[in-house]
Amino acid sequence: MNNLFRAAAGKVGITPEESAPLQGYDPELYVADPARHSIGELFARVLIMDSGTTRSLIVSVDCCLANEEAALVPHHEEGMGPCREFVPTFPAGTRARWAHAAGVREEAVSVHATHTHSAPAQIKDKYCERISRLIEQTGKQLQPVTLHYSAGTCTVSANRRPHLKPNFDLPIDSDLQVLAIHSLKGEPIAIVVNAAVHPTMVSMVARRVSADLTGYAMEAMERQFGGKAVSLFIQGFSGEICPLRRGFDEDTLEEQFEHVPELGQQLYEDAARAMERMERVETSPHFSVKKTIRLPTRSGFVLPEAEMTLAATVIGDLVLLAASGEIFSGMANRIKSLSPFRHHLLAGVANGYSGYLPTTEAFRDGVGGYEMTATPYSEEAAEVFVREAEVFLHSLKADTL
DSSP states (O other), rough: OOOTTTEEEEEEEEOOOOOOESSSSSSTTTOHHHHEEEEEOOOOOOOEEOOOEEEEEEEESSSSSSSSSSEEESSTTTSSSEEEOOOSSOOOOOHHHHHHHHTTTTEEEEEEEEOOSSSSSSHHHHHHHHHHHHHHHHHHEEEHHHHHHHEEEEOEEETTTTTTSOOOOOOOOOEEEEEEEEETTTEEEEEEEEEEOOOOSSGGTOOOEHHHHHEEEEEEHHHHTTTTEEEEEEEEEEEEESSSSSSSOOOOOOOOOOGGHHHHHHHHHHHHHHHGEEEOOHHHHHHHEEEEEEEEBBBSSSSEEEEEEEEEEETTTTTEEEEEEEEOGGGGHHHHHSSSSSSSEEEEHHHHHHOOEHHHHHHHHSOOOHHHHHHBBBBTHHHHHHHHHHHHHHHHHHHHO
């Protein structure tokens, strides 16, 4: 165990104080007035880990996407033109500013959207500055720690194809991972929860600001430890996932927000059960790497290939592998089976936005669904992604030997 390994975590409120278009559906139609429409608070949570020679920063933000540039994706409805554009969630240069605040290279910063569909489409500069100040403060609070990992089962999710509602005839990856960081006194200072959950419990027509069920679960975890630990949610490969209770009915558009505490509590309990059987994680080596890959796109898309970012944080025999797309959960087990690492946290909608990436099986099963018409990728893209992820992971492992 590396006795020099230190860590610290913190969180800050970023609930909008002004009128805010919401991302997840159509920001031009759904604009929230926080004074009337907020349900709870939005937070940014940060975790800094430092080995003495390397440092990494993980930022988890209650927002829908994690892009600093506009992202093009196909329209899922006919007659709407070839593409629609997702506006940048963060101002250009935000990751670079956060890297500077943490004292690291930009590739050592991994920015994760919790993927709530009830947060501002754009996180304004003043909130990004709050996060910068939080990162600076957190970097001054580093202390020696031990790391512990456990795996469990996420019970709050279902496959949502083809009607954006639970379809139990189609499989999903229900793995849940927990990484716990403890002080040398054995007190938790940070809990990282990773699972495939799609926070869409809150109706778009309600125009509400909410961290949704994942935010509720993280606050429940923090309460469990008396507010002394910060709990970060890392969204998994959740492209075809929905909550067990869809937040609204597609026909009536009736909101069912009352189920958010129930499902959020269930997600917290899933993580708490996993934490009952944790094992120690070696903290050496520790490093971060990013890689850009190119995936073939569907016929008629504006670009012949689309870029996707892969980012990895390695801690001993554990890897956090983050992709900028909404990856179908069906790829999770394949990637784990091909990986040389023992423990995996697989994350989507991180460090940018690259659209839905379905599995090869989803392209061929005839079920269809919104995701299949909204993806920019061709059927061949899934295999290219898996192959690129495998090569990337093996190259990372080679660097640890």
